Amino acid sequence: MIKPLRKRHLQIWTAWAVLIPIGIISAILVRPELPQDKLLQPAATVALPIILKSLNKESYTINIRSNSDTSQLQLEWINKKTLTYPTATIYQNTANTNNIADAVLIGRIEARGTYHFELKKNSDNNYHFILYDFIHQKTIDSITF
Amino acid sequence: MGASYLAVGWNRQKKIYDWLMFAFCVSYLAAFIVLTAIFNPEYTFETTLIRSTSTLALILLHVILSIGPLTRINNKFLPLLYNRRHIGVTMFCIVLVHGVFSILQFHSLGNVNPFVSLFTSNTHYDSLADFPFQSLGFFALIIFFLMAITSHDFWLHNLSPKVWKTLHMFVYLAYFLVVMHVMLGVIQYETNPVFIIIIAVGATTLITLHLIAGAREVRKDNIEYKLKQNGYVRVCDVNNILEDRAKMFCIENERIAVFKTAGKLFAISNVCKHQNGPLGEGRVLDGCITCPWHGYQYLPHNGQSPPPFKEKVATYDVKLVDNDVWVNPLPYPEGTERPGAVINIQNRKLETESVKGEERAS
Numbered sequence: 001m002i003k004p005l006r007k008r009h010l011q012i013w014t015a016w017a018v019l020i021p022i023g024i025i026s027a028i029l030v031r032p033e034l035p036q037d038k039l040l041q042p043a044a045t046v047a048l049p050i051i052l053k054s055l056n057k058e059s060y061t062i063n064i065r066s067n068s069d070t071s072q073l074q075l076e077w078i079n080k081k082t083l084t085y086p087t088a089t090i091y092q093n094t095a096n097t098n099n100i101a102d103a104v105l106i107g108r109i110e111a112r113g114t115y116h117f118e119l120k121k122n123s124d125n126n127y128h129f130i131l132y133d134f135i136h137q138k139t140i141d142s143i144t145f
Numbered sequence: 146m147g148a149s150y151l152a153v154g155w156n157r158q159k160k161i162y163d164w165l166m167f168a169f170c171v172s173y174l175a176a177f178i179v180l181t182a183i184f185n186p187e188y189t190f191e192t193t194l195i196r197s198t199s200t201l202a203l204i205l206l207h208v209i210l211s212i213g214p215l216t217r218i219n220n221k222f223l224p225l226l227y228n229r230r231h232i233g234v235t236m237f238c239i240v241l242v243h244g245v246f247s248i249l250q251f252h253s254l255g256n257v258n259p260f261v262s263l264f265t266s267n268t269h270y271d272s273l274a275d276f277p278f279q280s281l282g283f284f285a286l287i288i289f290f291l292m293a294i295t296s297h298d299f300w301l302h303n304l305s306p307k308v309w310k311t312l313h314m315f316v317y318l319a320y321f322l323v324v325m326h327v328m329l330g331v332i333q334y335e336t337n338p339v340f341i342i343i344i345a346v347g348a349t350t351l352i353t354l355h356l357i358a359g360a361r362e363v364r365k366d367n368i369e370y371k372l373k374q375n376g377y378v379r380v381c382d383v384n385n386i387l388e389d390r391a392k393m394f395c396i397e398n399e400r401i402a403v404f405k406t407a408g409k410l411f412a413i414s415n416v417c418k419h420q421n422g423p424l425g426e427g428r429v430l431d432g433c434i435t436c437p438w439h440g441y442q443y444l445p446h447n448g449q450s451p452p453p454f455k456e457k458v459a460t461y462d463v464k465l466v467d468n469d470v471w472v473n474p475l476p477y478p479e480g481t482e483r484p485g486a487v488i489n490i491q492n493r494k495l496e497t498e499s500v501k502g503e504e505r506a507s
Binding site for chain 1: 266267273274317320325334351352366398399400416421423
């Protein structure tokens with residue numbers, strides 16, 4: 001390697017020694033708050049036995065399930081057709097709007113499959129979900145029970 | 146070294162190198178796909194392919210970027226340098242699969258051209274949390290593509306070494322883009338900390354290696370040679386140079402390699418014409434100074450490659466006064482014949498004793 005190239009290498013890596021840690025730490029600091037559970041529930045998660053509410057759409061079916069004493073609730077998402085959005089997130093908004101800034105992230109789904117997510121009980125028994133494409137940053141659909 | 150351009154100048158060492166690399170890549174992808182099927186069966190095959198190729202490419206990129214400084218720190222890593230470009234091209238192929246499937250998965254199912262969608266679906270360039278990370282990966286892919294298609298020596302000669310090297314230095318920018326592509330992309334939604342750990346450990350290792358290697362080279366370059374006389378600089382004792390080997394000295398602008406061979410001392414430029422390898426770290430084989438990186442050769446007395454090859458390096462005047470080696474740092478035009486300095490019998494006797502002493506010590 002010639003001397004100017006040696007100098008250039010050292011300059012670049014000295015700069016990266018500062019910029020890369022800044023980039024990594026900044027990216028970690030701006031991570032959205034994620035639920036403790038894995039976003040993608042394993043398919044082996046058992047569906048709770050009772051369907052409290054159900055909604056059928058052309059591409060998917062959404063059920064709210066519970067156990068026998070309704071102490072536990074579960075959102076069940078069944079893709080009937082392959083979604084045209086390969087990855088999407090489900091948010092729950094108690095204010096019944098489509099603003100995800102006020103919503104709670106429930107989980108992430110892919111184009112195919114069945115998913116189960118833990119759900120917190122609402123006092124008024126109304127549930128409003130938003131299906132959001134986080135790659136294209138737009139709301140795909142909203143579901144209200 | 147080849148008199149004409151071949152796609153790949155295969156030899157046994159290259160074949161072993163490439164087979165090992167191929168085996169590693171195939172094993173890694175297979176293991177990733179199998180483990181994903183077991184532990185994350187809800188992932189589609191497309192997602193698994195995107196993730197497996199991305200992680201494999203990231204590992205290969207870290208290996209590629211660590212080879213340079215490792216060879217500076219320890220010569221034992223030199224065999225990894227010989228065919229580093231093969232790893233580079235392989236990495237690009239894997240990254241291409243990742244890129245193509247990502248664009249298909251995320252941007253081709255709508256009614257907008259996928260490449261237009263890539264840049265227009267998310268325009269939050271002013272937000273770190275929502276930054277369009279995919280465009281970072283796209284630009285890194287472009288850099289890797291340009292490097293892969295110009296990786297052959299044909300381009301090194303036709304683009305000129307300066308342009309070629311400048312282009313290939315963009316790998317460092319590509320590395321930064323890849324790190325941020327991962328950190329602003331999958332890390333934002335992945336709860337498993339292993340991804341952050343891989344990136345952090347990888348970056349820390351690379352930065353440390355490069356800074357250590359760089360600091361060592363700067364120290365070598367900054368050694369001062371204070372004894373000067375009539376344009377010559379005293380560089381070392383003749384007994385410090387082993388037979389058919391060299392010592393390197395940075396005098397004024399660039400390093401000079403002083404070789405001891407066939408009872409004489411010769412001084413040539415330390416910089417190989419091929420890819421600026423350190424000739425002084427090579428040895429004399431069959432009467433030719435041989436570059437340790439890719440085997441390019443030069444005759445010691447005139448700095449010319451043996452026919453039919455045409456490479457030439459600059460030569461310098463060297464003289465021996467008692468046991469002191471003096472070099473004139475003013476270079477002659479490349480390929481100029483110089484007589485070298487004869488090592489007389491007294492110096493040789495002293496050299497023999499010195500070499501024996503070194504052998505006993507080692």
